[in-house]
Amino acid sequence: MVSRLRIFGVATATLTALAGVAGYAGTAADGHRAAWRLDYVRPTTIPFPETNPYSPAKAELGRKLFFDPILSGDGSRACVTCHRPDLAWADGRARASTRMGGDMDLHTPTLLNVAWQDGPLGWDGKFPVLEKVARAPISAPGNMNLKMRDAVSRLSADESYREGFAAAFGDPAVSEDRLEAALATYQRLIIAGKAPFDRWIGGEEGAISEPAKRGFDVFNGKGGCAGCHSGWSFTDNSFHDIGTATGTDLGRGRLMPRSVALQYAFKTPTLREIDQRTAYMHDGSVPTLEAVVDHYDKGGIDRPSRSRQIKPLNLSAREKADLLAFLATLSTEGDRDETAAVFPANAPTP
Ligand code: HEC
Ligand code: HEC
Structure with a gap:
């Protein structure tokens, strides 16, 4: 449901x-x-899964995480590095770039309408649900290169994140599950x-x-x-x-x-x-x-x-x-910035 x-x-x-x-x-x-x-x-x-319902505070926390290089080992990358609002939520490259400047094997998919993907995610379906995607780019050595437990301790040490997690989940505890839930909630608002x-x-x-x-x-x-x-x-x-x-x-x-x-x-x-x-x-x-x-x-x-x-x-x-x-005719006209794409006129007022 x-x-x-x-x-x-x-x-x-x-x-x-x-x-x-x-x-x-x-x-x-x-x-x-x-x-x-x-x-x-x-x-x-x-559509939001019952196990991870929408709330404005969770979406706002997810938005902050999506754009924040705190989730990469050396602070050089964030989700938005490759899923860019101004490039239709992809990266404008044939194949995604590795941290060392090479090419990955795969092309970065757009995140548009990811909320409606009711099957597995990834080109080959390696991710069962949206909540299970984020750990892969964050922890991959060639990508964001940050161990999940280090991500959790970094966020726990940050006062504004503790407040964000408290607003979203009722208490300030940071966990991998909560991090993934917040990122997923934000991404479900990325609507064509x-x-x-x-x-x-x-x-x-x-x-x-x-x-x-x-x-x-x-x-x-x-x-x-x-x-x-x-x-x-x-x-x-x-x-x-x-x-x-x-x-x-x-x-x-x-x-x-x-x-x-x-x-x-x-x-x-x-x-x-x-x-x-x-x-x-x-x-x-x-x-x-x-x-x-x-x-x-x-x-x-x-x-x-x-x-x-x-x-x-x-x-x-x-x-x-x-x-x-x-x-x-499947492309929107005008600005492709984050507010236009994520919160179009017909999206929920967060
Ligand atoms: C280096 C570029 C890069 C970064 C950084 C990156 N991604 Fe991706 N993303 C990709 C590529 C490439 C794939 C395809 C992976 C696959 O199919 O195995 C992908 C796939 C996805 C998918 C699946 C989409 C679909 O249609 O199946 C989601 C969701 C996603 N990324 C979210 C994120 C989030 C959240 C972050 C930050 C925690 C992130 N990505 C960081 C390149 C990137
Ligand atoms: C049998 C199912 C199927 C049919 C029929 C089909 N497609 Fe596709 N389409 C796919 C799949 C699967 C991919 C991705 C293939 C890959 O990544 O190697 C794709 C990829 C694409 C892409 C590239 C999208 C991207 O983001 O890279 C375009 C454009 C496209 N199809 C347009 C069309 C058009 C136009 C037709 C009709 C002439 C068509 N497709 C018929 C399944 C289909």
Whole structure:
């Protein structure tokens, strides 16, 4: 069970959205489009697990921790080093940087809409829940390089953190569990802001261009993209081999060696703010969105694990351009600072 926090002011927007959908003009071609549009209505509540319910004090503590280099051994890094609000909560790199200046094996995923990831986290699903992620970057020697027990003693020695923990949990004791709970609560407020696409779903017909609308049709129809990039967050939170990885990384297959379908399978990423992010896929191996679309058009590497949904698509040049126009409507306009992204107009007032 999850508790739900109402997103301020969105209930009315949803009603308008549904009214807008009901009013679509109905040619046969528009029929599919109208039905597809219903799958993308924004939710009105943020899901929080009952074991870690929302409170403003916990979110504020989590925010402070997320930005504070106190959680790295030499004080040089924080969560925000790689999950940057101005870079759509990723880092603008193909692969994350190690503390020594090299490249990690993996691309930094965006944290947008992480509250809605109801399956395991990480590219290969190595983290069972959001509360279990933070210890990995904090304690990894190549990353923040701070032992969890040292993190706890550092925070315990800091008066303002003792106050923060007391406000969030009722007493000032610092523990690993509390640290993770606070960080998770803050991250659940990192919500994709309203993009032109959302205004279109809400019934504003002129919010996106005609090519983008045709691209939406390709996305849901001929391209089959919505089979995995489903719903308002554009992910099924599941793992698939789309025929990209060629190296030794088996993805989910490392953890599930008996499953044929999970060899080379990685988590379907959200497509929110997709054209604002750089280098795509779990290893950042695909440099541009054009190259991503070409990959799907060709169908990737044919092997036993490859998803049956991935096959040559034979898209025309116009269909590819339409798909790209559609993907661009998933990015918000204007400033991408922390307040815009974390607390958009429709987020809870913390
Ligand atoms: C050096 C860059 C870097 C830093 C610093 C960093 N991360 Fe990450 N983060 C990554 C990478 C790379 C992954 C992918 C890891 C994987 O899949 O195994 C990731 C994955 C995640 C995920 C999973 C997202 C998903 O969609 O599955 C969460 C949540 C997360 N990080 C939160 C944090 C928090 C909280 C901190 C600070 C305690 C932090 N990160 C610090 C690079 C970083
Ligand atoms: C079988 C499920 C599936 C289908 C169908 C699918 N995708 Fe994906 N998509 C994924 C997975 C899984 C990844 C991550 C693969 C990896 O990291 O190696 C991905 C990655 C992407 C990325 C890169 C995202 C990022 O943050 O790096 C884009 C863009 C994308 N897909 C767009 C599309 C489009 C457009 C279509 C339709 C033409 C499509 N996808 C069809 C599952 C799918």
